[in-house]
Structures are given as C-alpha cells and as structure tokens.
Amino acid sequence: DAGVIQSPRHEVTEMGQEVTLRCKPISGHNSLFWYRQTMMRGLELLIYFNNNVPIDDSGMPEDRFSAKMPNASFSTLKIQPSEPRDSAVYFCASSSGTGVGSSPLHFGNGTRLTVT
Amino acid sequence: GESVGLHLPTLSVQEGDNSIINCAYSNSASDYFIWYKQESGKGPQFIIDIRSNMDKRQGQRVTVLLNKTVKHLSLQIAATQPGDSAVYFCAENISTQGGSEKLVFGKGTKLTVNP
Numbered sequence: 535d536a537g538v539i540q541s542p543r544h545e546v547t548e549m550g551q552e553v554t555l556r557c558k559p560i561s562g563h564n565s566l567f568w569y570r571q572t573m574m575r576g577l578e579l580l581i582y583f584n585n586n587v588p589i590d591d592s593g594m595p596e597d598r599f600s601a602k603m604p605n606a607s608f609s610t611l612k613i614q615p616s617e618p619r620d621s622a623v624y625f626c627a628s629s630s631g632t633g634v635g636s637s638p639l640h641f642g643n644g645t646r647l648t649v650t
Numbered sequence: 651g652e653s654v655g656l657h658l659p660t661l662s663v664q665e666g667d668n669s670i671i672n673c674a675y676s677n678s679a680s681d682y683f684i685w686y687k688q689e690s691g692k693g694p695q696f697i698i699d700i701r702s703n704m705d706k707r708q709g710q711r712v713t714v715l716l717n718k719t720v721k722h723l724s725l726q727i728a729a730t731q732p733g734d735s736a737v738y739f740c741a742e743n744i745s746t747q748g749g750s751e752k753l754v755f756g757k758g759t760k761l762t763v764n765p
Contacts, residue, residue: 538693567753576755576756576757576758577694577739577755579752579753579754582750582752589750590750590752593752625693625694627693638684638696638699639684639694639696639753640696641686641693641694641695642693643691643692643693644692644693
C-alpha cells in the first residue's frame with residue numbers, strides 16, 4: 535500500500551503566482567479531503583469529496599482557492615493568486631467510507647507551501 | 651460550538667513509563683473520535699478510534715477512554731518508547747448545518763520521551 539501521495543513536497547513561490555498541489559489517494563478509497571495546517575490555526579478542513587463530488591467546501595478560505603477531483607485517483611488544490619498568508623502545510627487525506635464518521639482518514643505527508 | 655481542546659500542550663515522560671494524553675470536546679452529539687500521531691515532517695498517522703457507544707478501546711500498547719458524561723477523551727500509551735515522541739491530536743466527528751460531517755482536530759499535545 536503506497537499510501538496517500540502528495541506532490542510537490544515543498545513549494546516556494548512569489549506572491550501573485552498560481553500554485554497547484556496534487557494528491558493521489560489510496561486506491562479504492564472513495565472520500566478525499568484537503569486540510570491546511572498552521573501553527574496558529576492547527577489542522578483545518580478546506581474541502582472534501584465523496585465519489586469525486588465535492589460535498590463540503592465551506593472551509594475554503596476564499597475564491598482564490600479551488601479544488602478538483604477529475605477521477606478517483608487524482609485531485610488538485612489550486613491557489614490563484616497566492617498570498618503570503620497562504621503559507622502553510624497542505625495535507626490530503628483519503629478514507630474508504632462515505633464520510634468522516636465511518637472510517638479513519640489516512641493522510642499524505644503534505645506539501646509545505648511558502649509564499650514570499 | 652465546534653471545539654476540541656487539550657489540557658496539556660506538552661508532556662515529558664521517561665522511557666518505559668506510561669503516558670496519558672487528555673482531550674476535551676464540546677459537542678455532545680459527536681459520535682466518533684480518533685487519535686492521530688504526527689511526527690516531524692510527516693502527516694498525521696491514525697492510532698486508534700472509538701465510537702460513542704463504547705467507553706474503552708484497546709490497541710497495541712494504546713488504550714482510548716471515552717467519558718461522555720464530562721465530554722473527555724484520553725489516550726494511554728503503555729511502556730512509552732522514544733519512537734512515541736510526536737505530537738498527538740484528538741479529532742472529533744461533527745455534523746455541520748449543511749448536513750455533512752467533518753473531522754475537527756484539537757491543537758495537539760507534544761509528547762517527549764526521555765531515554
């Protein structure tokens with residue numbers, strides 16, 4: 535089991551640039567989650583998908599953030615334009631249930647984003 | 651409101667001792683709880699979970715206790731080892747107003763195991 539795979543591991547970009555984070559969930563899992571982790575706010579849920587359909591995007595900070603899941607094995611989180619306050623570690627997680635209450639989430643090792 | 655907090659932000663123990671990490675939750679309707687371990691540079695790793703119809707669940711060297719009366723969750727680690735040093739998060743499953751569910755994480759407790 536390869537686990538949840540995220541890329542890149544590190545991303546450094548300048549303010550105003552577009553950033554795309556990628557995630558490959560565990561094969562067979564049908565729910566996918568994007569989280570953001572900062573020292574100040576801890577782990578925050580941004581959005582989650584079930585069977586490739588966005589279920590809850592209420593955690594997405596603003597219109598600069600967008601997420602897609604074109605198929606069961608791939609998802610992207612895009613920030614355009616990026617701002618310094620977006621600097622954080624972004625985690626992708628997947629689970630085999632229909633929602634968070636049915637089975638545990640398995641996390642990738644995250645993408646550390648730095649916006650200068 | 652949505653709130654999962656920890657009583658102790660840091661915990662230092664001697665190798666071989668038992669560790670207890672505590673967590674308070676605020677939503678009495680929460681029915682699923684999970685403990686995660688996060689090592690530096692890695693994502694949270696699932697340790698153990700428990701549903702609200704249980705008071706106790708045991709895994710390998712870990713036990714989770716749930717006290718619904720006082721809305722308290724604890725993680726006990728037996729014979730703590732240096733490899734247990736990490737930040738531990740409790741997480742609570744809550745239902746949103748929109749009808750979906752989401753996992754709300756506490757701020758974490760940093761466990762340091764001294765050899």
